[in-house]
Amino acid sequence: MTSVPAPTLPDGRLVTDADVALAYATDASLGSAAPDNFLVVRARDRDDVVAVLEHAQAHRIPVVPQGARTSLCGAAGALQDGIVLNVESLKSVEVIADEKYAVVGPGVINADLKKAVAEYGLAYPPDPASGPMSTIGGNIATNAGGLCCVKYGVTGDYVKGLEVVLPGGEIIHTGHRTAKGVTGLDLTGVFVGSEGQLGVVTEALVRLVPASDPPLTVLATFGSLEAVAAALVRLRAERHGPNLIEVLDRTSLQAVQAMDDFGFPEDAEAVLLVQSDRSGHTQEDVARYAELLTQAGADEVAVADDAQEADALMAGRRALALAVEKMGPHFIEDVCVPVSKLGDLIARSRALCEERGVQILLSGHGGDGNLHPCLFFSDEPGRERAEEAFGLIVETALSMGGTVTGEHGVGSLKRQWLPQELGDAEMARQRAVRAVFDPHGIMNPGRPY
Ligand SMILES: Cc1cc2nc3c(=O)[nH]c(=O)nc-3n(C[C@H](O)[C@H](O)[C@H](O)COP(=O)(O)OP(=O)(O)OC[C@H]3O[C@@H](n4cnc5c(N)ncnc54)[C@H](O)[C@@H]3O)c2cc1C
Structure with missing residues (x-):
């Protein structure tokens, strides 16, 4: 009671x-x-x-x-x-197709919004791997990323405006319904990623883009992480770059294949999944990516050139979260470094875990330098060792000019590293901004401020 x-x-x-x-x-x-x-x-x-x-x-x-x-x-x-x-029950969706935006309740599931706008030949690109479950309100409050950020950016790039209820009950509106609009400070941007600490989003205006072609996928198998890192840099330099570059190490591949046969090789050191969805050019693009991947040192390159094969590979990638769950208790890291440093971060994360006898699984949004190492443990001493390695991975990322979170947010679990990344003056400024909207500190206190 x-x-x-x-x-x-x-x-x-x-x-x-x-x-x-x-x-x-x-x-x-x-x-x-x-x-x-x-x-x-x-x-x-x-x-x-x-x-x-x-x-x-x-x-x-x-x-x-x-x-x-x-x-x-x-x-x-x-x-x-x-x-x-x-606020999961606030599920309204109104598509203003001519103006290429939608007015959406915060409880709408990401995948449902995608379906709703597809009927108009439009797309809402942000695609966190939790898309079939997570809400637009949660995506906005965490500025969620996902698989296609390398081409399309993150949630915040698609939020035109918000309706927010502030502590005390005042309703405010930010942003513009027009295609352009520069009056006032960008308060929409202040609310995006604010982790529920400023107010409650009750409606969002989200930008839509024309739907692209169904993507084609290249699967490249690597015997070394150095070659993976080299391939990432080359792909990023492409004029018509991929819409998705995902990296999975051997442990990830084995975990996914243990659930079902998704077509992944289990003996590779790592694979890259690379996609093009460029309208009218997907075949030309994946052929070019395949060539680049071979030049960068891939052992094998396979092009999934029909939608069914490409879907199976992506289903495998999306099944990874469940596969990880089945492997037992773990921490999921979410650090982001400059793309050119990702190979180094992978190698150092592995070494930190090996030194402590901690099992690690490495996967992530390679094209963004955004790694999600998972560190497993089975007992209390193992948990302590995993926790120590987890902290050192965060600090390693910071030392490379990276950030403690690329997309999951800070919340209560990562607040200890915030002062190290932001510094005291910036922390004070951010607290002051928060106090403008929430003077009594009642909104989600401690997560992270
Ligand atoms: C299997 C799995 C895969 C994931 N993959 C990704 C990924 O690829 N990319 C990624 O970025 N994240 C990912 N996540 C993390 C998570 O899904 C995202 O952070 C997501 O945006 C949270 O949405 P939610 O609806 O579950 O929000 P919740 O978890 O309920 O809330 C998240 C935060 O948003 C705040 N919030 C929620 N709704 C509102 C609102 N209406 N107004 C104000 N604040 C609000 C909450 O207070 C909290 O701070 C993943 C999680 C899982 C479990």
């Missing part, structure tokens, strides 16, 4: 069943656990959000805005004595 004071809301919004509430208490990050005392509200519309934020500010109750709880950095689980404000 919760003792958090409840806001006044229409029937059906407050979750009164303790077992149902528990389902909203944790996210997908390692160690996420339900606190003793919290309240869950499932908002059905903007008025519910306003009512909760008026109430929470008046009573100084912490609020966790929540989408699908796929956060990997500990940003979306319940807080002690706080309110979880879940």
Whole structure:
């Protein structure tokens, strides 16, 4: 039974069943656990959000805005004595095809938005691997990346404007509905990636682009990580570069193949999956990428030149998260370095784990220099060693001019490294910006500020 004071809301919004509430208490990050005392509200519309934020500010109750709880950095689980404000039911989609944007509720699942706009011959490019589960609100709050960022950029590149409810209940609008518009400071950009710490997104205007051709895929098999690194740099230098460059090491390939036969070689040191979706030119592009990959030192290069084969390979890539889950308890890293340094980061991450007897699986968005090393453990001493290696990988990335997170966010799990990356003056400036919107610090406190 919760003792958090409840806001006044229409029937059906407050979750009164303790077992149902528990389902909203944790996210997908390692160690996420339900606190003793919290309240869950499932908002059905903007008025519910306003009512909760008026109430929470008046009573100084912490609020966790929540989408699908796929956060990997500990940003979306319940807080002690706080309110979880879940907005998954805000699912409206209106496509303004002539103007190439859509007005979207925060609870719309990324993959559903893609389907909805495809009917108009349009595309919404941001594609986190969690796309079949995660929400647009969560994607915006984390500035989610994904597989196609190397060509299309990240979520923030597609957010034209937002409706946000601030703590206290004020509703604000940012951005423009016009194709261009430069009045005022870019507050949309301030909310994108703010990890639920400034307000609750209740509507988003997202930019759409013409749909491209179905992609063709090249699979290149490598015997050395140095050759992978060389290939990445060459692919990035291409005039008509790929829309996707994913790297998977041998452990990743074996994990995926253990689930089903997705067509991956299990004995390679690593593979690169490379795609072109350039309208009218996919075949020409993949032939060129195949040539480049061979020159860069690939042992074998195979072109999946029909959509079915290409889909099977991508299904394998997307199955990786589940394959990793099946391998047991682990940390998922998310560091990003200049692309030219990715090979070095891979080698140093491996060495750090080997020295500590920690099993590591390496995969990531190679074209962005964004690596997701997974570090496994089976007991408490193993966990401590994995944690130590995890910290050293983050510091190695920072020493290479990288960042502690390329896309998953900082949340509670990575806040310890924030001062090292930003410095004291920048931390103070960011806290000051936060206070403009959330003067009492009730929005998702500690994640990370
Ligand atoms: C299998 C798997 C694969 C993943 N792959 C990727 C990937 O490729 N790229 C990537 O970037 N991430 C990835 N992630 C991480 C995660 O999916 C993303 O961070 C995603 O954007 C979170 O969306 P969500 O709806 O689950 O949000 P939640 O996890 O519920 O919340 C995430 C953050 O957003 C805030 N938030 C949610 N909704 C709102 C709102 N309406 N207003 C204000 N704040 C809000 C929360 O407070 C929290 O801080 C992956 C996760 C998993 C489990």
